[in-house]
Amino acid sequence: MNQKDIRWRQRFENFKRAHALLAKYIGIENPSEIERAGIIQFFEMAFELAWKLMKDYLEAQGFQPQSPRETIKQAFQAGIIVDGHAWIDALDDRNLTVHTYDESTSIEIEQRIKTIYFQALQKFYQFMKREAEK
Numbered sequence: 136m137n138q139k140d141i142r143w144r145q146r147f148e149n150f151k152r153a154h155a156l157l158a159k160y161i162g163i164e165n166p167s168e169i170e171r172a173g174i175i176q177f178f179e180m181a182f183e184l185a186w187k188l189m190k191d192y193l194e195a196q197g198f199q200p201q202s203p204r205e206t207i208k209q210a211f212q213a214g215i216i217v218d219g220h221a222w223i224d225a226l227d228d229r230n231l232t233v234h235t236y237d238e239s240t241s242i243e244i245e246q247r248i249k250t251i252y253f254q255a256l257q258k259f260y261q262f263m264k265r266e267a268e269k
Contacts, residue, residue, distance in 0.1 A: 142194075150263070153181040153184050154181050154185075156181070157181045158253075161174065171242070174248060174249075175241060178232075178253075182229045185259055186203045186206050186222075218258070221254075224247070224252075225255060228247060
């Protein structure tokens with residue numbers, strides 16, 4: 136096992152924990168403002184670790200993506216993720232939540248996390264889990 140292979144496996148362990156936190160709270164219906172903020176924060180953590188895990192995994196496969204957007208596109212082309220548009224939208228929303236706060240925007244993003252982004256993260260988690268078990 137080479138260094139790049141070890142790196143993505145270590146990153147997967149961190150992603151697994153962040154994904155589990157998001158999964159634990161994603162089902163809260165009508166969240167309070169603080170609960171919504173927590174869901175968004177767990178999404179931000181899981182998303183950040185996910186794209187970095189993608190990058191590490193791609194590098195172990197011989198690719199050299201340089202940015203989150205390039206990593207997502209490369210992962211889609213390599214068949215690691217199947218819903219590239221959802222990932223690009225999630226990247227845009229993650230960037231928005233990190234830099235601004237507006238309650239109506241937070242509500243909209245929370246709904247996209249619950250209805251679109253969590254499913255994308257879930258599919259990626261399942262893919263990486265299978266890879267880690269090889």
